[in-house]
Amino acid sequence: MIGKNNVRKPKEMNALNLAYIGDAVYEMYIRHFLVLQGGKPNVLHKKAIQFVSAKAQAQILHYLLPNLTEEEKEIVKRGRNTKSNTSPKNADIVDYRHSTAFEALIGYLYLSDNKERMDSLIQEAIAFIEREYDNEQNKTK
Template sequence: MTEGWFPYEPSKPVKLIPPIVLAYIGDAIYEVAVRQYLISLPNLKPNHLHKAATGLVSAKAQSRILGLLDSELTDDEKNIVRQGRNAKSGSVPKNADVLEYRHATAFECLVGYLYYTDQHDRLRELIHIGIRQMQR
């Protein structure tokens, strides 16, 4: 991984990082991407920003985005998604069912994987496609 804005790298090769850990960082990366997208829009007030962000980062929204992206994914990305979907996290949020939560975790795992493998252009592309599709 090349040194970016924050110089810490994973403690082991990306392929050896558990999918749930990739989802952990993927959740944060996706949240920042959504906030950057929302701030790029004109005339949004803080309470609108929060409501709009929640609509894009919820487990339900992430699950839907993953479904919308399925035909766009490479075989390698589909494999990462499968690993993320099958990861055991030990909990399910109160606002999502188990299937939505597993798909959201799979999406976050993919985001974390693309981030740590320096596939930032691909990451931006998929997030852009997902957000655009959700805004329709």
Template sequence: MFAGNGCRNQGGIIISDNIDGKLDANSLSALALAFVGDSVFDLFIRTMLVGSGKKVRDLHKEAVGYVKASAQAAILKALEPKLTSEERDIVRNARNAKVNTIPKHADIMEYHYSTAFEALLGYLYLTGQNRRLNEILLLAYNKDLQ
């Protein structure tokens, strides 16, 4: 499906061939990493849910349960002991980043943690650490965080 258009499918995530080594993720702000990570997580969750045969309305409700700030904050808190020192640095920088808006249904701490989770995903995606990215995504999806 994606062959020939500069993309490949790897474990449920579409990887752009022009990302590998051509974009310095370390030069991006934590919020820019979170911007990418938000889409990575949303696409992953939607991809995992779409095969269930449920109606789109129900798929949306279930997806929101994964991608809302409180859920992402809980995922990150459970994942923290399993993170490498490099990943902890990304998370810490993103958690401390100044955000301009907070969604009305999230408290400030949840939002900072969810931003940090998204930044971690964005960093892993943009640095081509696809095996680790998929490991974290599957842990989050399966809620296998103990």
């Protein structure tokens, strides 16, 4: 159980720990968004990949970056530059580092109890990916 004595300031936390929680929070938001749209679990899983893949998260980060605060950009920089002992399975290293940075930002906002800002950025991320997906679909027609 988490008690007051165990609380650490998010700004002081390791960027990989921020990314760890940010990954879970972002995935939950995406799953919630997709479940509300309806569909079978296997279809929902395929749709979720459009939002949670390292490539998608890297694209989201690049899209959001100009509108981030200086404090948020500092968290992103820490997340991007942190060394991980794991290697990406289905992404190149640059996308992987940028996706880690995005997840660190989400984790930071979540642990800082800045849910309004986090919600806003995740909604922007969802809208961005949906536009990108629609653009890709229109190109293949």
